[in-house]
Amino acid sequence: MANHSSSASESRFMQHHFVDADQQFDAAKMGMWIFLVTEILFFGGLFAAYVVYRLWYPELFTLASEELNTLWGGVNTVVLIGSSLTVAMAIKSAQLNQKKNIAINLGITLALAGVFMVIKYFEWTHKFHLGIFPGEFYSFEGIDHPKANIFFSLYYLMTGLHGIHVVIGMGLMAWLLWRSLKGHFNSEYYTPVEITGLYWHLVDIIWIFLFPLFYLID
Amino acid sequence: MSGHHISTDKTLLGVAGALLFLTILTVGVHYIHIPSPWNIIVAMGIAIFKATLVAMFFMNLYWDEQFNSLLLISSIAFFALLVAFTLLDTLFRPEIMPGF
The missing domain is CATH 1.20.58 (Methane Monooxygenase Hydroxylase; Chain G, domain 1)
Structure with missing residues (x-):
């Protein structure tokens, strides 16, 4: 990039073992992508378990899915899409040196992630109230299938692991928000915003698959 | 790029x-x-x-650099392998194991 050439513009976050800021940026980004590969395979084990059980007990998935609220699952999908948009906006704001907009967009992202977790909390506690627990703790009578607990074991494991990722993402967003308020990010240096954004978009993609796989079975 | x-x-x-x-x-x-x-x-x-x-x-x-796309595609390919080889077992059992 042309505006990276002068030494005066080099960020104080530039580390000496890189040739230039661009190399540092690209190395960080590739590292994040390699981490995302491990994340996809981490979730992949659970998705594989889902495929195995759905092919063994297709009728169970149709029956048990009715206990999940399509409206709230859909609202959460829209909430996460919105938060992905605001992360992308935060990165764009950094690239254009609009420092105030970085903080605003990160703040909205953090709030939307909070909305997602609050909705998840109400979904889970409603099920606990009915006796829908994973595995051997399952005590709900409303689904006429001997393996009903298996569907909800998968549901809690997959949405739970996803939820843990959202909570970690909220911590990262809070950290980015704090740093953006301290003025750390600008068009020369916004690597943490960029790679946290990649993580956040992957969390969004995982939910894009979880939503139809659990809520939209007929 | x-x-x-x-x-x-x-x-x-x-x-x-x-x-x-x-x-x-x-x-x-x-x-x-x-x-x-x-x-x-x-x-x-x-x-x-x-x-x-x-x-x-x-x-x-x-x-972006195409290498990052390659990383993503390779993770999907390995996920497909995981599912495919698992199903070669679980789809062809005479009966599902009790407790599963």
């Missing part, structure tokens, strides 16, 4: 709008009750299209 592509508001809002539309579409299709297996094929097709939009335009792979 550069990792510093700056997306326009138009692109970002367009992609978000498309994702919103596809979410409404997949819920709408769910209530039509397409016969199996087409319901799962349509639902997964829409999800894969949505994920591709996010990967290309929010995660910037469309403008």
Whole structure:
């Protein structure tokens, strides 16, 4: 990039073992992508378990899915899409040196992630109230299938692991928000915003698959 | 090739709008009750299209170093291998093991 050439513009976050800021940026980004590969395979084990059980007990998935609220699952999908948009906006704001907009967009992202977790909390506690627990703790009578607990074991494991990722993402967003308020990010240096954004978009993609796989079975 | 592509508001809002539309579409299709297996094929097709939009335009792979796309594609390939080899076992058992 042309505006990276002068030494005066080099960020104080530039580390000496890189040739230039661009190399540092690209190395960080590739590292994040390699981490995302491990994340996809981490979730992949659970998705594989889902495929195995759905092919063994297709009728169970149709029956048990009715206990999940399509409206709230859909609202959460829209909430996460919105938060992905605001992360992308935060990165764009950094690239254009609009420092105030970085903080605003990160703040909205953090709030939307909070909305997602609050909705998840109400979904889970409603099920606990009915006796829908994973595995051997399952005590709900409303689904006429001997393996009903298996569907909800998968549901809690997959949405739970996803939820843990959202909570970690909220911590990262809070950290980015704090740093953006301290003025750390600008068009020369916004690597943490960029790679946290990649993580956040992957969390969004995982939910894009979880939503139809659990809520939209007929 | 550069990792510093700056997306326009138009692109970002367009992609978000498309994702919103596809979410409404997949819920709408769910209530039509397409016969199996087409319901799962349509639902997964829409999800894969949505994920591709996010990967290309929010995660910037469309403008990025192609190596990062290769990483993503390789993870999907290994996931497919995991599922395929697992199903070679679980789909061809004479009976499902008790307790499973």
